[in-house]
Amino acid sequence: MDILTLNEGLNRIVYGFPMKLVFLLVGAYLVIFQIRWFSAPLRMVRVSFSETLGAIRERAYGFGGQITPFQATMVALSATIGTGHLLGMLAAVLLGGPGAVFWMWLGYFFGTGTKFAEATLAVHYRRRFADGSVSGGPMYYLSRGLPRLRFLGHLFAFFAALSAFGIGNLSQAGAVGGALVPLGAPPALVGLFLALLVGVVLGGGIVRVARFAQVVVPLKLLLFLVAVGPLLALYGGRLLEALALVFRAAFSPEAALGGAAGYSLFAAINAGLGRGIFANEAGLGSAAIAHAQAQVDHPVRQGFWGVTEMFLSFLVTSLTALTFIASGLWQEGGSVAEAAQALFGAHPLGGVVLALTVAVFALGTMVAWGFYGEEAAAFLFGEGIRWPYRLTFATLAFVGPLGGLEAFLAISDTLNGLMAIPNLLGLVLLGGVVGRLVYGFFRGEPWVLPR
Amino acid sequence: MLSGNLAEFPFPSLVGALMQAGRTGRLFLRAPFLEAEVYLRGGQPLHARVQAGGRALEGEEALDLLAGLRRASFTFEPEVLPPHTTLLGGLAVPARLAEAQAAWEKLNLPPDWGYVLRLGPGGGEVELPPEALGVLAQVEGRRIAEVLLAPGPLRLARVLNTLLGLGVLEAVPELALPPVSLLVLPIYGPGTGVAYVDEPLYAEWARAIRHGFRLRLNPSGALMEVRPRPNIPGRLGLLEEDLRRLRLRRGDKVEVVPEV
Numbered sequence: 001m002d003i004l005t006l007n008e009g010l011n012r013i014v015y016g017f018p019m020k021l022v023f024l025l026v027g028a029y030l031v032i033f034q035i036r037w038f039s040a041p042l043r044m045v046r047v048s049f050s051e052t053l054g055a056i057r058e059r060a061y062g063f064g065g066q067i068t069p070f071q072a073t074m075v076a077l078s079a080t081i082g083t084g085h086l087l088g089m090l091a092a093v094l095l096g097g098p099g100a101v102f103w104m105w106l107g108y109f110f111g112t113g114t115k116f117a118e119a120t121l122a123v124h125y126r127r128r129f130a131d132g133s134v135s136g137g138p139m140y141y142l143s144r145g146l147p148r149l150r151f152l153g154h155l156f157a158f159f160a161a162l163s164a165f166g167i168g169n170l171s172q173a174g175a176v177g178g179a180l181v182p183l184g185a186p187p188a189l190v191g192l193f194l195a196l197l198v199g200v201v202l203g204g205g206i207v208r209v210a211r212f213a214q215v216v217v218p219l220k221l222l223l224f225l226v227a228v229g230p231l232l233a234l235y236g237g238r239l240l241e242a243l244a245l246v247f248r249a250a251f252s253p254e255a256a257l258g259g260a261a262g263y264s265l266f267a268a269i270n271a272g273l274g275r276g277i278f279a280n281e282a283g284l285g286s287a288a289i290a291h292a293q294a295q296v297d298h299p300v301r302q303g304f305w306g307v308t309e310m311f312l313s314f315l316v317t318s319l320t321a322l323t324f325i326a327s328g329l330w331q332e333g334g335s336v337a338e339a340a341q342a343l344f345g346a347h348p349l350g351g352v353v354l355a356l357t358v359a360v361f362a363l364g365t366m367v368a369w370g371f372y373g374e375e376a377a378a379f380l381f382g383e384g385i386r387w388p389y390r391l392t393f394a395t396l397a398f399v400g401p402l403g404g405l406e407a408f409l410a411i412s413d414t415l416n417g418l419m420a421i422p423n424l425l426g427l428v429l430l431g432g433v434v435g436r437l438v439y440g441f442f443r444g445e446p447w448v449l450p451r
Numbered sequence: 452m453l454s455g456n457l458a459e460f461p462f463p464s465l466v467g468a469l470m471q472a473g474r475t476g477r478l479f480l481r482a483p484f485l486e487a488e489v490y491l492r493g494g495q496p497l498h499a500r501v502q503a504g505g506r507a508l509e510g511e512e513a514l515d516l517l518a519g520l521r522r523a524s525f526t527f528e529p530e531v532l533p534p535h536t537t538l539l540g541g542l543a544v545p546a547r548l549a550e551a552q553a554a555w556e557k558l559n560l561p562p563d564w565g566y567v568l569r570l571g572p573g574g575g576e577v578e579l580p581p582e583a584l585g586v587l588a589q590v591e592g593r594r595i596a597e598v599l600l601a602p603g604p605l606r607l608a609r610v611l612n613t614l615l616g617l618g619v620l621e622a623v624p625e626l627a628l629p630p631v632s633l634l635v636l637p638i639y640g641p642g643t644g645v646a647y648v649d650e651p652l653y654a655e656w657a658r659a660i661r662h663g664f665r666l667r668l669n670p671s672g673a674l675m676e677v678r679p680r681p682n683i684p685g686r687l688g689l690l691e692e693d694l695r696r697l698r699l700r701r702g703d704k705v706e707v708v709p710e711v
Contacts, residue, residue, distance in 0.1 A: 047639065050701055058634055058702040063682055297636070297682040444640020444690060446680050 004407060007414050014417030017266075020107075020273040023283045026424045027110030030117045034435035037113065051301055052308035063295040066133055071210035072294035073305040076119075076287035078213040079168070079368030080313050081220055082361050083175050084279045086227075086354075089320040090343070091336045096271025097263035098242065098330070099249030101321045105314070107276015112310045115282040117427050117434045119306035121145065122292035123299035124437060125450060133206070136292025137372075138285035138419075139379045142426040144450065145433060152422040153379070156285060159419040160376035161389075165396055166412020168369025169198075173400020175362035179355040181401065191398035194366070199394035202370045206293050209371045216364040221312075223357045228319055230347055235326035242325040280313040284416065285423035289372045300441035303434075366397065453527035457482075462517050463548040465525065470494045470545065477531035482523035483565035485596040487513065490533030495540035498533035506600045510537035511547055516604040518551035521562040554605050558612040564596035566622035568611075577617050586610045587619065595622060623711040624662050630669065630706040633687035635699050638680075640690060646675040646707070647688030653679035656709045669706040671697050677709070 013019065031037045037044050052073075059070035067075075092100045118138070125144045126136025139160070143153030177190050201212045232239070253263040281287050287309060294302045324330055329342050344354040370393045377389045399405065427434075440447075457465070457480070466489065469478065473494035480487040490498040499513040508516060538544060568590045579587065586607065590598050599607055614620040631652070638647060646666050648656075656664065666677040668687075680688055687705055694700065 050637065055701050061634060061685060063684060063686070295682075297680070297686070297688075442639045444638050444642065447682065 004410065007411050011410070011414040011417065014414060014420065015274070015278075017270050017273075019417075019420070020270070020277055022424060023114070023277045023420065024107060024110050024273065026283065026427055027107075027112070027114040030427065030431055030434065031110055031113030034431040035113055035116060035438050036435070048304050048307045051304040063297055066207055066295070067210040067293050069294040069296050069302055069305055071214055072290050072292075072302070073309055074213035074217045075206075075210055075290035075293070075368050075371065076306075076309050077217045077312060078220075078364040079290070079372065080279075080281050080287060080309060080365075081217070081316055082172070082365035083358055084275075085313065085316045086224075086320055086358060086361065087336050087340060088279055089275060089317050090324055090330075090339050092271040092275040093321055093324055093330045094333065094336065094339060096268040097249050097253050098245045098321075098325045099251070099253045099263070099265075099268035100272035100275065101246045101318070101325070102250030103269045103272025104276035104279075104317065104321070105272075107273045108280065108310060108314045108317075111277060111280055111282035112307050114424075114427060115280070115287065115306040115310050116303040117431065118282070118285055118288035118423070119291035120299045120303035120434055120437055121427075121430055122288035123294065123296060123302045124433065124447075126292040134293060134295075135375055135378065137289035137375060137379075138423045138426060139376060140292070141288075141430060142422060145430045146426060149426075149429070152426055156419055156422040156426075157376040157379045159415045159422075160286065160289075161373050161380060163412045163416035163419065164369045164373025164376070165393065166409045167416040168373060169366055169393055169396045170400045170405055170409050170412070172362040172366040172369070173397045174403065176359045176366075177401025177403075179359040179362070183352065183355055187401040187403075190401040194363070194400065195394040195398035197363070198367055198370050198397045199390060201367050202374060202390045202393065206371065209367060210293070212367055213364065216360065216367070220357075220360055220364055221316075223353070223360055224316055224319075226349075227344070227347065227353045227357045228323055231323045231327070231343065232319070234346055235323060238326040238328075239322055242322050245325060246322075275317060279317055280310055282310060283424055283427075284419050286369070286372050286419065289375050290368065298437075298441055298447040300437050303438075452529075455525060457520055457523045457525060460525075461552075462520055463545075463552045466496060466548060467545060469527065470496065474527070474529065475532075476527055476529040477533075478525060478527050480517070480520070480523045480525045482520060482596070483563060484594050485520075485523070485564060485600075487517055487520075487523075489514075489517070490531070492532065496538050496544045497536045497540055499538060501600060503594075503596045503600050506597065508600055508602075508604065512602065512604055514538070514544065514547055515551045516599055518548050519555035519558070519560070519599075519604075519608060520564070551605060555608070558608055560595060560608060560612055560615070561622045563624070564594065564599065565625065566595055567625045568593055568595065568598065568620050568622055571618040571621045575618075577619060579614075579617075579619070583610050583614060587614060590614075590620065594625070624660055626660060626664075626709060626711060628656065628659060628709055630708045632704055632706050634685060635694070635701055635703040635705055636683060636686040636688045637694055637701050638688040638690050642690050643692040643696070644675055645690060645693075646677050647680035647683065648677060648707070649684045649686065650679040650681050651684070653677065660709060660711060662711050664709045664711045667708045667710050668697070669708065671699075671705075673697055674710065 059068060062068040121141040122136045125141035126134045127140055128134050139153040139157040142156055143150040146152060173194050176194060177187050180190050181187055201208050253265060253268050277283060291302050291306060296302050324343055327343055329339055340354060341351060344351055347353055374386055374389045377385045469491055475492045478489040485503045487501040489496055499510060501508045501513045501516050570591055601607060615622060666675050687707060
């Protein structure tokens with residue numbers, strides 16, 4: 001068996017349906033038994049908004065650290081809101097029908113608990129250095145929170161450091177190239193621009209990455225609104241109908257869409273859960289690396305920023321899906337690229353707006369993933385690895401738009417999925433810590449650092 | 452030059468030692484809000500003077516007051532002669548000092564005479580003699596040192612001691628701390644009336660005040676118990692119930708001033 005066949009088998013496992021159920025169950029366990037969201041659901045929602053969007057005017061005020069909680073969330077969002085929110089969402093509807101959106105929402109709901117736990121644990125178990133800087137993420141909470149299973153932290157860091165080169169770099173750079181080259185930009189020039197940009201931003205450490213994210217995330221959201229806004233206006237009359245279809249097709253797609261459409265319940269659940277899990281990265285543990293950087297008085301406060309991250313991701317995917325369903329284009333089938341061309345063909349700015357949005361989405365993801373990979377590599381090999389890692393990352397950013405390295409991309413995609421295994425196991429084993437932190441937070445107790 | 456502090460070397464013992472050594476010179480004492488000097492010639496105290504602000508006491512009454520002073524730095528400058536004589540010298544001085552010291556030992560006034568007197572918080576009824584009422588009418592807002600610097604310091608000290616003991620008056624340090632602007636941070640939990648500030652800020656205030664203190668929130672004017680809390684620089688932690696009561700929300704700017 002060659003390595004690519006092995007990779008293919010592994011890929012099917014880590015992105016397969018049973019694994020999606022594991023994601024869902026871990027999220028449900030955290031939401032119901034540890035965070036106990038349902039014990040006071042309205043209060044939890046109120047506190048979530050008060051702690052995050054309600055605190056937006058203090059975005060410039062930190063708690064004495066390098067970056068503010070808002071900036072940490074911007075870095076996480078910069079990675080999370082990527083091309084999967086646009087093209088991936090269209091693919092999910094094409095594969096699973098409108099009912100997939102309902103299952104995606106279910107994935108989001110329980111994924112919120114997972115993301116909350118990740119952000120909370122990342123702050124709780126992060127490491128502080130003498131210069132005031134911090135490092136954290138699953139590799140730290142796994143190795144510090146589970147000392148007997150320390151290898152899980154190293155395993156996670158290994159997967160994250162390598163997958164950042166592929167899924168976080170090559171495929172994103174490829175997406176930028178794919179979006180800009182048809183507009184007349186030479187691939188080599190796009191590659192050079194990307195290499196310089198990621199080199200300069202990553203070279204400035206977390207402070208520069210955060211400043212970049214603070215600009216690129218609002219730009220992403222603005223571009224998304226520019227891209228989807230006119231389509232929403234165009235198909236607005238059919239949005240309620242689309243919403244009703246989502247619910248009808250969720251449980252009996254054959255009856256709702258007609259048997260000839262070829263959509264099954266399994267296809268809807270599989271495609272929907274896949275989007276609800278992988279679009280927002282909840283369970284993969286990547287965003288926790290960014291959340292760990294936030295200086296807060298209590299880890300649970302950052303956990304709520306994780307919820308907000310999920311909420312924004314939910315809005316983007318849902319609006320994309322509902323617009324697509326309302327347009328009726330999903331019934332025509334075809335490839336994702338064809339569906340995207342058809343959908344944005346009705347936009348006053350045509351395909352240009354899609355190209356720009358995809359390019360900016362991919363660019364933000366790339367820089368944030370560069371930071372994730374660097375942190376993971378530094379955990380494994382020490383501080384000396386940072387610059388070699390940055391230079392390698394910048395070099396691959398140059399290669400991305402030129403194409404090639406498909407085998408490496410396929411392997412890194414599997415490694416990305418593998419990140420979830422140690423992380424989800426750790427979340428289950430450390431669920432009690434999350435529960436205690438949440439309990440203490442709502443009792444007004446100050447945060448006590450782990451021994 | 453001889454120097455030290457009355458906390459280690461009480462005033463009656465210090466004067467007694469200078470008298471036994473037959474020294475000539477000026478003993479200069481400096482306490483918060485009070486200065487004093489005692490002149491000796493050949494071991495005989497000939498002049499004593501205490502002053503604070505625009506008020507002064509001389510002679511035996513100054514000695515009575517100085518016998519109760521527990522904290523003050525002192526220096527002795529030899530060969531400085533008195534400007535004039537207000538004490539008779541001889542055995543009368545040590546006798547007077549011993550008598551005053553015995554009287555002061557029965558009293559329990561705060562050691563820092565820079566503390567300001569104000570009416571106590573108690574709401575109970577007390578019956579006061581006319582002399583105490585007369586003193587009470589004049590002391591609010593004044594420092595202990597200023598009150599005692601009047602004819603009959605021992606008598607005034609006894610009256611003050613009674614008023615403080617009954618809780619009619621309380622002595623608090625005078626604060627000159629600038630207001631601090633903080634951002635409101637919700638603290639989720641039960642309880643009310645407690646404000647949390649960052650540990651270093653609390654420690655800074657505690658060092659400056661050296662007394663129990665509360666926090667005045669402006670512009671609402673609410674007075675709250677204050678507690679330290681880690682990792683909240685620039686923030687004022689308020690419990691949910693207080694946020695509702697004070698109509699504040701996360702991120703609001705509030706000026707806070709510690710008060711005793």
